[in-house]
Amino acid sequence: MADTVTLKGQAAHAAASRLTPGPQGKKPRPMFSPRNIMVYGALIFAAAYYLLPLYVMVVTSLKGMPEIRLGNIFSPPLEITFEPWVKAWSSACTGLNCDGLSRGFWNSVRITIPSTIVSIAIASVNGYALANWRFKGADLFFTILIVGAFIPYQVMIYPIVIVLREMGLYGSLTGLIIVHTIFGMPILTLLFRNYFTSLPEELFKAARVDGAGFWTIYFKIMLPMSLPIFVVAMILQVTGIWNDFLFGVVFTRPEYYPMTVQLNNIVNSVQGVKEYNVNMAATILTGAVPLIVYFVSGRLFVRGIAAGAVKG
Amino acid sequence: MNNNSVSVRDLSLSFGAVTVLETLNLDIKDGEFLVLLGSSGCGKSTLLNCIAGLLDVSDGQIFIKDRNVTWEEPKDRGIGMVFQSYALYPQMTVEGNLSFGLKVAKLPQAEIDKRVARAAEILQIQPLLKRKPSELSGGQRQRVAIGRALVRDVDVFLFDEPLSNLDAKLRSELRVEIKRLHQSLKNTMIYVTHDQIEALTLADRIAVMKSGVIQQLADPMTIYNMPENLFVAGFIGSPSMNFFRGEIKDRGGRKVVEINGVDFAMDAYPARGPLEAGRKVVLGVRPEHVKVDEPGAEIHDAVVDIEEPMGADNLLWLKLAGQTISVRIAGSRRYAPGKALQLSFDMSMASVFDAVTENRI
Numbered sequence: 001m002a003d004t005v006t007l008k009g010q011a012a013h014a015a016a017s018r019l020t021p022g023p024q025g026k027k028p029r030p031m032f033s034p035r036n037i038m039v040y041g042a043l044i045f046a047a048a049y050y051l052l053p054l055y056v057m058v059v060t061s062l063k064g065m066p067e068i069r070l071g072n073i074f075s076p077p078l079e080i081t082f083e084p085w086v087k088a089w090s091s092a093c094t095g096l097n098c099d100g101l102s103r104g105f106w107n108s109v110r111i112t113i114p115s116t117i118v119s120i121a122i123a124s125v126n127g128y129a130l131a132n133w134r135f136k137g138a139d140l141f142f143t144i145l146i147v148g149a150f151i152p153y154q155v156m157i158y159p160i161v162i163v164l165r166e167m168g169l170y171g172s173l174t175g176l177i178i179v180h181t182i183f184g185m186p187i188l189t190l191l192f193r194n195y196f197t198s199l200p201e202e203l204f205k206a207a208r209v210d211g212a213g214f215w216t217i218y219f220k221i222m223l224p225m226s227l228p229i230f231v232v233a234m235i236l237q238v239t240g241i242w243n244d245f246l247f248g249v250v251f252t253r254p255e256y257y258p259m260t261v262q263l264n265n266i267v268n269s270v271q272g273v274k275e276y277n278v279n280m281a282a283t284i285l286t287g288a289v290p291l292i293v294y295f296v297s298g299r300l301f302v303r304g305i306a307a308g309a310v311k312g
Numbered sequence: 313m314n315n316n317s318v319s320v321r322d323l324s325l326s327f328g329a330v331t332v333l334e335t336l337n338l339d340i341k342d343g344e345f346l347v348l349l350g351s352s353g354c355g356k357s358t359l360l361n362c363i364a365g366l367l368d369v370s371d372g373q374i375f376i377k378d379r380n381v382t383w384e385e386p387k388d389r390g391i392g393m394v395f396q397s398y399a400l401y402p403q404m405t406v407e408g409n410l411s412f413g414l415k416v417a418k419l420p421q422a423e424i425d426k427r428v429a430r431a432a433e434i435l436q437i438q439p440l441l442k443r444k445p446s447e448l449s450g451g452q453r454q455r456v457a458i459g460r461a462l463v464r465d466v467d468v469f470l471f472d473e474p475l476s477n478l479d480a481k482l483r484s485e486l487r488v489e490i491k492r493l494h495q496s497l498k499n500t501m502i503y504v505t506h507d508q509i510e511a512l513t514l515a516d517r518i519a520v521m522k523s524g525v526i527q528q529l530a531d532p533m534t535i536y537n538m539p540e541n542l543f544v545a546g547f548i549g550s551p552s553m554n555f556f557r558g559e560i561k562d563r564g565g566r567k568v569v570e571i572n573g574v575d576f577a578m579d580a581y582p583a584r585g586p587l588e589a590g591r592k593v594v595l596g597v598r599p600e601h602v603k604v605d606e607p608g609a610e611i612h613d614a615v616v617d618i619e620e621p622m623g624a625d626n627l628l629w630l631k632l633a634g635q636t637i638s639v640r641i642a643g644s645r646r647y648a649p650g651k652a653l654q655l656s657f658d659m660s661m662a663s664v665f666d667a668v669t670e671n672r673i
Contacts, residue, residue, distance in 0.1 A: 202399035202472075205366050206460070210413030211387030220412070224403035 061085065061280035068276050084277035088285060092278055094265035101282055103255075104262030108242055108289075110173055111258055115180035116237040120230065123185055127192025128218050132204050142193070149186035157250055164251065171253040179251055180241050188233050195229040196222060231300040239290040259286050316375070317342040317500035318363060318468055323372035325362060332358050333524045335372070340502065345494050347511040348504045350521035351547070356504045357472055359521075363502065364470050365389050377467055387417070389468075392461025396473040398453040400445040406456050407441040410463050431462040434493070451482040458493070471503040475510065487513060508548050512536065520544045537661060542670040545596050545663055551627065553596045554637040557667060562589040569595050569664070574633040577610050580659035584673055592667035599627065599640035601658040604647075608656025616647045630655075 030036075056073050061084050063077040090100040097103065129135065130142055160179060161170060169175035199222070207217045248258040257265075263286045267279045318340040325333040332355050340346045348356040361367040363374055365386035373382045381389045400409050410431060414424045432438045435455045445453055454474055461469055474490070475483045491514055494501055505511055511518050512532045519529045520543075528540040539545035545553050558571035560578070567587045568575040576595060578587060612632055620627040621643060628639045628647055632655060639655070647653060666673050 200397050200399060202395040202397050203401065205361075205364075206393065206395060206399040206457075207401075207412075208366060209364060209386045209391065209393045210460070210464075211385075211416045212412075216416060221401055 057280045057284055061277050061284060063277055065273070065275065065277060084275070085281040085285070087275075088266070088278045088282035092266045092275075092282060093269065093271075094262050097254075101259060101262055101266070101285055104257055104259035105285075107173070107252075107256055107262075108259040111176055111180065111248070112238055112241045112289075115177045115184070115241050116234060118177070119181040119184035119188055119237055120233045122181070123188030123233065124192045124226070124230070125218065126185070126189040127194075128196050128222055129214075130189070130193045131196035131199075132201075132217070132222075133214065142189075145186050145189055149190070153183070153246065157246075161250065170251065171256070173252070173256050176247060176251045176256070179247055180237075180244070183247075184237055184240070187236070191233055191236075192226075192229060195226060199225060228300055231297050235293055235297055238293050242289050315342045316340065317344065317377060318502065319373075319375040319378075320359070320363070321373040321375070323359070323362060323374065324370045325358060325367065326370050331524065333362070336524070336526065338519065338526065338529070340500060343498045343500055345491075345501045345503065345514055345516045347515035347518045348502065348521060349506070349508065349511040349518050349547075351506055354521045355524035356506075356521050358524075360470050360472055360502060360504045363389075363468075364391055364393050387413075390466045391468045391470055392464040392466045393470040393472065394454070394457045394461050394474045396476050398445070398450075398457045398477070400453055400456055400460075402445055405442055405444055406437065406448070406459075409445065409456055410441075410459050413460065413464055427463040427465065431459040434462065434496075435459050435489075450478050451486060454478065454486060455489075458490070467500060469499050469501040471501065471505075473505055474503075476505070476507070483510075490514065508550065512548070520547060522547075538672070539596075539663055540672055542594060542596075542665045545665070549598055551599055551638045551640075553598050553663070554602075554635075556595045556597075556633065556635060558593060558595055560587050560589055560591045560593055569593060571595065572634040574612065575610075576657060576659070578659060578664070579609070581662055581664060582660065583664070587664075587673070591673075593673065594665045594667050594670075596663040596665065597637075597657050598661065599638040601661040602637070602639040603656045603658060604628070604639060604641050604645070605653050606656065610656055612655045614653060614655050616649050616651045616653065619647055619649060621646070 059076055060068060060073060062080050062082070064079065064081050064083070067078060088100060089102055091098055092100045126145075130138055164170040164175045164179075167175075169178065203221060204217065207221045212220065242258075243260060244258065245260045245264065248261045252258070263282050266282050316339045318338075320336060320338040323333055323336045323338075324331070336359065338359075348359060350356045358367065362369050363376075365381065365384060365388075369382065373380060375381065376389050376391070386393075401412060404412065407428060410428045411424050414427060419427075428441075429438075432441060435458060437452065437455050437459060440448060440452060440456070445456070448456065454477075457474070471490070475486055478486065487510055490501075490503075494514075503510070503514060512535075515532050517529060517531050518535050520527045520535065522543055528535060528544045530538075530540075535544065536548055539548065539553075542555075546555070556569070556571040556576075558569040558576075561568050561570045561575070563575065567578040567589070569578060570576075581587075614630040614632045614637075616628055616630050617636065618629040620629070624643045626641050626643045626645055626647075628641065629636055630639065630653075631637075664673055665671060
């Protein structure tokens with residue numbers, strides 16, 4: 001019965017569409033409409049604006065000095081050479097050391113990895129406790145932490161120098177790692193708290209009824225659901241710590257300088273001729289790590305930001 | 313003590329200045345199906361969370377199986393809980409969800425397997441055991457959530473609006489299943505809902521709540537037929553009970569309620585006390601307790617305003633004594649709008665409330 005009704009309905013519909021010769025189906029949209037030209041034009045312009053410096057850097061780093069002196073910075077290299085890259089990595093001079101950026105690279109690795117892991121580990125537990133276990137004074141604690149995020153770094157540098165000196169950690173990698181961990185805490189805790197708040201509260205309740213305690217819920221329920229926000233935190237910390245210059249130069253000795261500080265010393269060294277190709281190669285090398293991190297995990301980053309930041 | 317399964321004594325709960333529950337007392341018998349019914353914000357879920365131990369009470373005591381559990385952790389109270397949003401652990405399979413609590417309790421694997429298998433059999437979810445919650449439909453998810461309470465082998469089941477996220481058809485199916493589950497398991501069940509149909513169909517007793525206070529605690533038929541106050545009367549029943557504001561008058565020894573100049577005789581009304589003349593009252597009559605075109609003690613003329621045929625029933629909206637009233641008649645009896653008809657009230661099934669205290673008289 002019902003089938004015949006629908007069949008009849010379709011037939012009637014088909015007949016009706018044939019009766020009117022006017023527009024039907026998908027509305028055609030011309031490719032070069034004013035709207036499309038505006039939108040894509042603006043996008044292409046913005047993309048070119050941001051990519052041009054990178055292009056100049058790559059091109060320059062692949063040229064020899066005689067070619068650079070010709071002055072045409074936009075022209076592609078006539079003769080490709082990787083010598084500036086090798087020099088930047090292994091033999092460019094910073095002060096007395098002439099072993100290139102490699103030393104700074106490994107210093108940065110030794111600073112970034114422990115700082116990232118420790119800060120994320122602590123901040124995620126902080127955020128979890130603040131979101132799910134509303135202990136006494138939680139709001140006050142959270143407020144203090146957030147206020148901490150708004151105090152300019154410069155204000156705290158000298159006190160921290162004194163504290164580290166008293167602890168005997170001034171100038172060491174450990175001291176710098178501690179500083180990075182502490183300074184990452186407010187924003188990371190906020191990030192994790194908001195993410196955990198956005199997870200359904202009933203999951204947490206169900207786990208409590210099931211008898212899970214603080215750590216069981218954290219490791220077995222919350223962690224497996226939180227990959228995106230951990231990726232976001234990881235990216236924030238890796239890029240932030242890798243790109244840090246101020247703390248690196250203030251809290252360490254020259255042999256522990258991170259890559260950014262060494263890059264500055266190479267680029268700004270006053271002796272001899274300015275080797276633009278080496279400087280460009282060194283800069284790209286230094287920026288490569290955050291760039292790779294973005295490329296590898298960019299999709300998760302966007303997802304995590306959307307999941308964690310919108311709610312709460 | 314007696315055979316109470318759950319007892320709540322003078323329970324109070326406040327968040328800062330806001331009092332959610334105030335000196336609430338409730339006894340739930342062993343094996344009883346108790347429904348906490350009320351609109352959102354009435355404190356019913358809060359009360360359930362207190363019983364579960366998920367909220368710390370401000371004052372009072374909670375007993376489960378005659379044991380004072382006021383300060384106990386949820387897992388030590390002998391309760392299983394089912395949530396509105398199912399609250400299944402998304403990264404675990406159905407089997408993992410069912411066994412999580414048992415693994416946390418460090419039960420031997422053989423016992424865990426046995427209990428999971430039994431729960432899966434009762435709820436008929438064996439084919440789903442290896443699936444993730446995201447691969448299940450809403451009804452299947454809620455079944456798993458019930459299973460998670462089932463494997464805990466507990467005395468008391470707590471349901472927090474378990475069917476509210478399901479569509480109408482699934483809701484009525486699972487409602488029957490929960491009732492069947494209760495009949496076979498004979499556990500104590502406390503069930504929170506704002507849906508009066510769920511409450512009336514499932515409950516042994518219903519506690520109607522408003523602003524943190526239990527308005528009436530009785531079996532469904534008493535709640536429906538003899539509501540204790542105006543709130544309960546208006547909350548239960550769809551369409552809602554017809555209310556008429558009026559005054560009790562003495563007409564030569566016979567008590568009547570006069571509404572906009574129309575008298576309604578109170579002879580058949582089972583009053584609890586004397587109906588003093590001059591008292592302002594609210595007369596409540598359910599739509600199905602109005603007879604249409606049938607011989608009765610007292611006939612009132614009315615005109616059909618709107619007719620709503622609903623299949624089994626036919627709902628008429630008409631004007632009487634200056635008010636719109638709804639009347640439920642058999643679906644086969646049809647009345648076109650504008651048709652005049654004669655009404656009589658079944659006063660033995662009516663309710664009369666004091667206009668000031670709003671309590672039944």
